[in-house]
Every structure is written in C-alpha cells, then in structure tokens.
Amino acid sequence: AFFWLVSLLLASLIWFVSVRLSDREDAKLQYGLLIFGAAVSVLLQEAFRFAYFKLLKKADEGLATISEDGRSPISLRQMAYVSGLSFGIISGVFSVINVLADSIGPGIVGIHGDSPYYFITSAFLTMALVLLHTFWGVIFFDACERRRYWCLGLVVASHLLTSGLTFLNPWYEASLVPIFIITLCTGLWAFFTAGGSFRNILKCLSC
Amino acid sequence: MTELSAHLPQFQHGQLTENFPDNHLSNTNDNSERRRHDNSERRRNDNAESETNGQPQNNMQQVVEQDEEEDEELTLKYGAKHVIMLFVPVTLCMVVVVATIKSVSFYTRKDGQLIYTPFTEETETVGQRALNSILNAAIMISVIIVMTILLVVLYKYRCYKVIHGWLIISSLLLLFFFSFIYLGEVFKTYNVAMDYITVALMIWNFGVVGMICIHWKGPLRLQQAYLIMISALMALVFIKYLPEWTAWLILAVISVYDLVAVLCPKGPLRMLVETAQERNETLFPALIYSSTMIWLVNMAEEDPEAQRKTSKNSTYDKQAPANQTQNEGAEADDGGFSQEWQQQRDNRIGPIESTPESRAAVQALPSNSQTSEDPEERGVKLGLGDFIFYSVLVGKASATASGDWNTTLACFVAILIGLCLTLLLLAIFKKALPALPISITFGLVFYFATDNLVQPFMDQLAFHQFYI
Numbered sequence: 001a002f003f004w005l006v007s008l009l010l011a012s013l014i015w016f017v018s019v020r021l022s023d024r025e026d027a028k029l030q031y032g033l034l035i036f037g038a039a040v041s042v043l044l045q046e047a048f049r050f051a052y053f054k055l056l057k058k059a060d061e062g063l064a065t066i067s068e069d070g071r072s073p074i075s076l077r078q079m080a081y082v083s084g085l086s087f088g089i090i091s092g093v094f095s096v097i098n099v100l101a102d103s104i105g106p107g108i109v110g111i112h113g114d115s116p117y118y119f120i121t122s123a124f125l126t127m128a129l130v131l132l133h134t135f136w137g138v139i140f141f142d143a144c145e146r147r148r149y150w151c152l153g154l155v156v157a158s159h160l161l162t163s164g165l166t167f168l169n170p171w172y173e174a175s176l177v178p179i180f181i182i183t184l185c186t187g188l189w190a191f192f193t194a195g196g197s198f199r200n201i202l203k204c205l206s207c
Numbered sequence: 208m209t210e211l212s213a214h215l216p217q218f219q220h221g222q223l224t225e226n227f228p229d230n231h232l233s234n235t236n237d238n239s240e241r242r243r244h245d246n247s248e249r250r251r252n253d254n255a256e257s258e259t260n261g262q263p264q265n266n267m268q269q270v271v272e273q274d275e276e277e278d279e280e281l282t283l284k285y286g287a288k289h290v291i292m293l294f295v296p297v298t299l300c301m302v303v304v305v306a307t308i309k310s311v312s313f314y315t316r317k318d319g320q321l322i323y324t325p326f327t328e329e330t331e332t333v334g335q336r337a338l339n340s341i342l343n344a345a346i347m348i349s350v351i352i353v354m355t356i357l358l359v360v361l362y363k364y365r366c367y368k369v370i371h372g373w374l375i376i377s378s379l380l381l382l383f384f385f386s387f388i389y390l391g392e393v394f395k396t397y398n399v400a401m402d403y404i405t406v407a408l409m410i411w412n413f414g415v416v417g418m419i420c421i422h423w424k425g426p427l428r429l430q431q432a433y434l435i436m437i438s439a440l441m442a443l444v445f446i447k448y449l450p451e452w453t454a455w456l457i458l459a460v461i462s463v464y465d466l467v468a469v470l471c472p473k474g475p476l477r478m479l480v481e482t483a484q485e486r487n488e489t490l491f492p493a494l495i496y497s498s499t500m501i502w503l504v505n506m507a508e509e510d511p512e513a514q515r516k517t518s519k520n521s522t523y524d525k526q527a528p529a530n531q532t533q534n535e536g537a538e539a540d541d542g543g544f545s546q547e548w549q550q551q552r553d554n555r556i557g558p559i560e561s562t563p564e565s566r567a568a569v570q571a572l573p574s575n576s577q578t579s580e581d582p583e584e585r586g587v588k589l590g591l592g593d594f595i596f597y598s599v600l601v602g603k604a605s606a607t608a609s610g611d612w613n614t615t616l617a618c619f620v621a622i623l624i625g626l627c628l629t630l631l632l633l634a635i636f637k638k639a640l641p642a643l644p645i646s647i648t649f650g651l652v653f654y655f656a657t658d659n660l661v662q663p664f665m666d667q668l669a670f671h672q673f674y675i
Binding site: 001008012034035037042045093095099121122129162166167169 | 621665669671
C-alpha cells in the first residue's frame, strides 16, 4: 500500500506540475493532461510494483537463509497475492472513499445532467479494480520470477487498457462490460498461474 | 522522546544466559545481519560494547551460536507479530480520534488556545502568522525540554514521591476531567438527554477503574484499552487547542527533539534510561503501552519466563518509595523493548505498566513446560507520547485536509510504515530508539503531498470517473 501511495504521489506531482505549466483555461488541454496524468500514474504503479517485487525477493532470500529448512515461511505466491491485494485495496479505497463519504450526505445523483448511476457504477468499477490489482499482482510476480517478460508487458498493457476504458465512462456499456470481461480473464489467468487447475477445483468442490 | 529499548536491568552485569531480547529484537533484521555476514561474535562484541555504555543491551549476549540461529528463526516468526501487536493499538487510537473528529464538531471549533501557545494565528499577513507559529512552537518545545530536564533531575535525586504524585495528578486529570468533557460533547452531538447523576456515576467508575488499571493491577486488555483511551483524549485536546501551523511545526520539532534526546549522549531521555539501568530499576509507573502479557498468556513457553520473573521479583528488595509497580516493572523490563517516551505536558517516563498485570496473569497460569530455550517475546512496548502524536497527526489531517479521507488514509499508512521501519531499526540496533521521527516525517510528507498534489488529481479523476 505504501508503495502504491508513493507511486500515486509521484504521478500527481507530475500531473500537478504539468497543469501548472499549462494553460488553465483550455478545457481540452486539461482533459488531455488528465489522461496523460492517468497514463503516467499507471506506468508508475507498475514500476513500483516491480520495485516492491525486488524488495520482497531480497527479504525472501534473507528469510530463507535464516530459516531451519532453507525455505522461507512465506511463499512467493503468498507474497504476490498479498502485494496485489494491498495495491488493490489502497487503490480502490482512494478511488471510492470520497464518493462514499459524499453519498451519505444530502443530494441527488446526476442532477446536473450526469449519469444517475454514478454511485453504483463507481462501486462496480472499484470492485473490478481491486480484483484486477490482486490478479495483476499474482501474474506480475510470477512473470518476474520466471522471467517471462511478455507476461509482464501484457499485465502493464491490460492495466493501461482498463484505465483507458474508464475514460469512456459515462458510456457505461463500453467501459463496464469490457472491464468485467478483462477481470474475468485476468482472474482465470492468475488462477492458472498460481498453480490451479480443473482438477484442483474439482477436488475443492468435492471436499 | 520516544525510545525503543530492551531493558534488562538485572542482567546488566554480564549474565550470559538470557537471550530473550535478542530473540525479540532480531526480527527481520537478522536477515540483514546475515546478509552482512555478521557472526555471533560480532554481535557479542556489540553487546559487550553496549553493555559498557550502560545501554540496556545485556540482552544481546548469547551463549551459543546455535541458540542464536534458533532464536533468530523464532524471532523472525514472532518479530512480525511484534509489529502487528503495535499496529493494532496505534490503529485503534487513530480510529477513535478520527471518528471523534469527524462526528463531534467540538474538537474542530476554535475555542481559544492554550497558554502554552500564546500567539494567535489569525493575523493579517502570512509572514506574521508564520512568525507567530514559530514562536508558539518554540515556547511549547521549551516547556517540554524544561519538564523533561526537571523529571530527569528529580529522578536522579531520587525524589520518587514527587514524580509519583505528579503522575497520579496528571492521570487523574485525564481520566476524570477530560473524559467528562468528551462525554459531554458526544452527548451534545447526538442529542442524547442525560442527567448529572448518571454522568457522575459513569465518570466516577471510568476514572477509578482507570486509575487502578494504569497505576496498579488490572487485566492487560483493560489496561491497554485505558491507555489507548487516554492517548486519544490527549490527542483530541491537542488537536482542538493547537492552531494550524503551530501544530505542524510542533510535530516536526518534536520528532527532531525526540531524536536528539534519545540518541545524544547528553540527551535527557538517554540519561534517564541509563540512570534507571544503573540502579537496576524500572522507570516510572506512567505511560508505556505494553503488549507483554499477551504472549505470556498465550504461549506455554512463557511460563518458565514467568517462573523466572517471579523468582527474580522475590529476590528484589526495594526500599525505594516506588511501589510494587516499579518493582515488577523492573522484571517486565527484561527483554522488552520499551520505547520510553516523554510526554510533554505531563512529562512522565513510564516503566512497563503491564508488569504487575503480567505477573498477576502469569501467576494465575498453571506452569506447564519448563523449557527455557525459547524465551518468547516480552512483547513490545511503545510510549504513549508516540500514540498521542501519531493520533494528532492523523486527526489534524482528517480535520483540516481538503482531500479529506484520502489524506487521512495516506497519513495513516505512512505512520504505520514508519512504525514498521522503526521496529526494524530497533531490531538492528537493539537499543533505545526514538519512535517518533521516522513516522512523523513520513506522515508529514504524505500529508502535505497528498493534500496539495494528490487531492486535486484524484478529484479531477473522480469527477470524470476515471480510474487509474
């Protein structure tokens, strides 16, 4: 979570500087800058995820050398899951908590012509995003571990794609549905990356 | 002002048998030690040196390397639990403070300032406001320094009764007066009708049980809860009565002061700790949050600890006016890291409060195993001043930030990470460490950064419902 926050901070810094340096009045430019800021933020997030991976790897080595049987008490998969989850949680919370806080207060959604489904779509989008971050974390760490850099690139690309889809936002069909499809696919991919298989599912279901 | 230290007063002079603190302190820092290819000799040397410095590091001496390795593993496993054990109370305190700030408007209304900060901040020019806040912060810090030195002097000249009385009066004030005000304001906010008799009964019970728990014996959980509550109350008072810029300045200066006071050879807090070490005593029955007893209660291996502690206690014969609390505090000091902290207003340095409770609880346990190989964590100790200032930071963030919850959350995460790092450093250095600087620095950086940089960005994104 801390790493995600730092990445967010840097991205905001860049955006802020760019806004300051640009023309305030030009709405199109501001819009473009916002998109630029978002893209930069996505890239920074992934960079920080990588940095976190490196840090955890070091810690893992240390733990392994100290432990009795030479293996670390926490597997890399667990760490990947936790890291993805924490990225997701902090990202989701940051995206949605102010919306939630406002939703308590008096008001009517979309009275000025915006979509009246703002809250519910925000909720769904945040959920998708949290899940996505978790899946990306698992896939990312596994890809780094096995040095499958095309996997890495795919993760970053899908993150960018998801973020980009949200730019289409009042047009919810175009953004929500693809994002959910992406979430499902990424989830399946992460499941198989983490070692799951049909047999595991069957075993789990049949107890 | 906050210290992390592993005290082992009675082991100060060369007993090589107890490895407890090492176990606790190692944490993941043994990783780094391993990576640095440290061997136990080096550690022993360090321990020896630190012992000659009078630092509470006797704990470090280890008998056998193999024991070290085993201990390290256990420490690693339980080291993380130390961190969690501290996360929970710090989080609780912050949650209470933020919840109060958000709901009870009393604590965000400007109703004047304390006499310690005489200069107002409603001035015409920015420069004047800056000057006033600097002066305010300077006055506050000098008050703190004076009180600290006074406390150290009193301790050096063994005026225990004075200190004890001072502590009792301040906890009385906190437990009765401040909680009365708090209760009143909460009732006002929620428009609850209440009569004086009920309030008097409630406050009386709350206060008396609090006094007993904190200064004498009581269940560990209750004592921890009380310590959290009074830290939250204190933090709320600070948030209410300190004006904006003064508050931030004070936070910054206090972390610097904490660093200086604990680490410099002539720093008051360090002298206090050393004097306590020399006299083989614990520090005052005041405010240190300890989670020691949890482990004693949960782990069967702790029982031998308890046994040993009990026997050690019986060998102690304190003639000092310090009461039983202090005696038992000395015991609980074994191997615990105590982050002693000097609370500015009250200037108490607390010994381990939980000791009497831990002894009581431990004595209540049946003694099972007699293994003395893995003395588990004595628990971790954190001074209440740390709680208070962390909560002040988060509370101020939630009260005055334009980014509202984002800023609050960012500060919260920053403080917790700072605490993690501090505990890591504690395990590396194994001596009294200030717990304020790292966390407060992170918290301040994140506050200002989030408020000014992140918030507009997130705002714009949320407005268009973009997600990143």
